[in-house]
Amino acid sequence: MRKLLVVPLVGLLLAGSVVAQVNSPEAAVIAEKQVLAIEREQVEATLKGGSFAADWFNRVFVDDIAYTAPDGAVLSPAQLQAEYRSGEQKMRSAHHSDYRVIAYADTMVVTYRADDVLERKGKILSDRALSTDVFVKQDGRWRMVAHQVTPVSW
């Protein structure tokens, strides 16, 4: 009987420590590393393009991601994946720098400078831009819930 009581108690204590860790500075450092790794993957995936990129988006983006392209087009994940799969959208080159990460418990905000050359529907969009990606933790992994690109001069 005593054994039966101890098991749930240990479970509760562990759950408590996980919550505490999520809000600790150490957890923020780990989370920062995790989302920056996803950012690196994103650059690789978009440069590879086609189905590789589409599958990556499918894995990392939530189904209703708020996705705004540099031309102000608001795309659904299905549209974005279809454009990559069909070759309608291609990343010709991508140079991301000056990453800034802000941790809010289980929400992470990443901004960076993007010097990209993107081909979309036959048009070349080669603006320098500031991009923001927002991640939330779902089922123990980071999912991107928002991506917005704003062309700016610097």
Place this chain on the structure above:
Amino acid sequence: MQKVLSMVLAAISAVLVAKAQEVAKEGAATAEQKEVLQIEQDKLKAMLAGGSAAAEWFERMEDDRLTYIAPFRGRVTKAQYVDQYRSGEFKVHASNHHDFRVRVYNENTAVMTYLTHNTNEIKGQIHSDTDAAAMDVFIKRDGAWHHIVHQVTLILPK
């Protein structure tokens, strides 16, 4: 002047009711969605009131680490944003926000997107923005929503 302001605020309220209906189109708006839309309504009032009223509202609602990115201005800090209202350097004369969509994750993170067309005065010069796509992100902390991201992207003609 007061009459004009009342009319503007009444118009905003009517628009925001329509926005709530837009958000709820695919089902009833959740409590979180309604709370975030209410903040949007308050923000519009503050922006149109301008000056210290706007500065104080943004001072209260925005997270100190706010991420603010706008065309032509790049990254703007919370302090810069608040100061431009307080000094009168930045004024909003008209604001048309529409096509709202609010997504809520883990009950504590809200992403709001909408289309916007503003007429602003910056350092005495009137600027009428072209249409733009905007995003606001909020997190709930200690029972209250805090604004953590604002980003605007101009919509290029097709």
